Amino acid sequence: MTAWTDGPLLGFDTETTGVDVSHDRIVTAALVRRDRSGTEVRTWLINPGVPIPAEASAIHGISTEHARTHGVEPVEALEEIAAAIAQAMRDGVPVVAYNASFDLCLLEAELERHGLPTVGQRLGGDLVPVIDPLVLDRAEDRYRRGKRKLVDLCGVYQVVDTGQLHTADVDVVATLDVLERIVDRFPHLGALPLSELHDYQVTAHRAWAEAFNAWRTEKGFTGEGAVTAWPVPMTRQSTADTPEVLPPAPEVLPPAHQAAPAGQPVQDTLIA
Numbered sequence: 486m487t488a489w490t491d492g493p494l495l496g497f498d499t500e501t502t503g504v505d506v507s508h509d510r511i512v513t514a515a516l517v518r519r520d521r522s523g524t525e526v527r528t529w530l531i532n533p534g535v536p537i538p539a540e541a542s543a544i545h546g547i548s549t550e551h552a553r554t555h556g557v558e559p560v561e562a563l564e565e566i567a568a569a570i571a572q573a574m575r576d577g578v579p580v581v582a583y584n585a586s587f588d589l590c591l592l593e594a595e596l597e598r599h600g601l602p603t604v605g606q607r608l609g610g611d612l613v614p615v616i617d618p619l620v621l622d623r624a625e626d627r628y629r630r631g632k633r634k635l636v637d638l639c640g641v642y643q644v645v646d647t648g649q650l651h652t653a654d655v656d657v658v659a660t661l662d663v664l665e666r667i668v669d670r671f672p673h674l675g676a677l678p679l680s681e682l683h684d685y686q687v688t689a690h691r692a693w694a695e696a697f698n699a700w701r702t703e704k705g706f707t708g709e710g711a712v713t714a715w716p717v718p719m720t721r722q723s724t725a726d727t728p729e730v731l732p733p734a735p736e737v738l739p740p741a742h743q744a745a746p747a748g749q750p751v752q753d754t755l756i757a
Contacts (some may be wrong), residue, residue, distance in 0.1 A: 492520030496657035500545035506590040515653035532556035571607040583660040585617040614679040624689035640667035690715035
């Protein structure tokens with residue numbers, strides 16, 4: 486049987502007007518298909534239809550004027566992106582995204598905003614399979630201190646930055662490279678069937694989110710905290726605005742080889 490690590494994999498990333506998945510817009514997006522034969526990159530520059538805040542432009546380099554002049558209309562780009570992701574999932578090709586909840590939730594919100602079928606509607610069910618190197622890193626190396634942004638994991642896993650991060654296509658390639666290094670370090674992940682790997686991430690993210698929310702309560706923070714559902718909760722909210730240094734996940738998180746069997750989804754105790 487061919488391992489999922491042999492590909493194909495479909496990497497996905499967006500750059501946006503902000504971090505609120507309910508209200509912010511996609512400015513650029515990239516899909517990167519990788520298999521043993523090579524890597525194919527497709528990118529979009531979108532006119533979001535709203536001003537791009539200066540702080541967002543400072544991160545990804547796209548100004549409101551540039552997007553209005555050179556970007557395509559959202560309906561055109563969103564339809565192409567959603568169709569490609571839905572087809573990959575139908576074919577059993579995993580969609581790989583760093584902090585996948587943010588990008589997938591934002592995509593679903595954008596599709597709804599523009600009157601297009603969501604990916605979930607196109608599939609008639611859950612968005613599977615998804616692989617998120619951030620979720621896997623938190624689960625497998627849960628006690629490592631420090632930040633866990635993509636650039637930080639590039640350092641931890643010795644991935645050479647071949648371009649400027651915060652450009653969607655560069656971020657996707659880096660994400661795929663980080664995933665490869667994570668599997669090299671934790672090879673039991675590569676041995677799991679995709680369905681079990683997906684369910685393992687559901688369990689791992691829930692454990693992290695519950696520990697993070699307990700830590701917030703202990704520190705006296707207010708607000709909704711982290712959503713426990715993954716990758717797309719029933720009610721979407723920002724998953725990008727979380728502290729960079731996080732508490733360890735609780736001991737109840739099972740190792741990967743004890744992930745929930747395929748076809749037995751993990752019940753979430755909270756959907757924020």
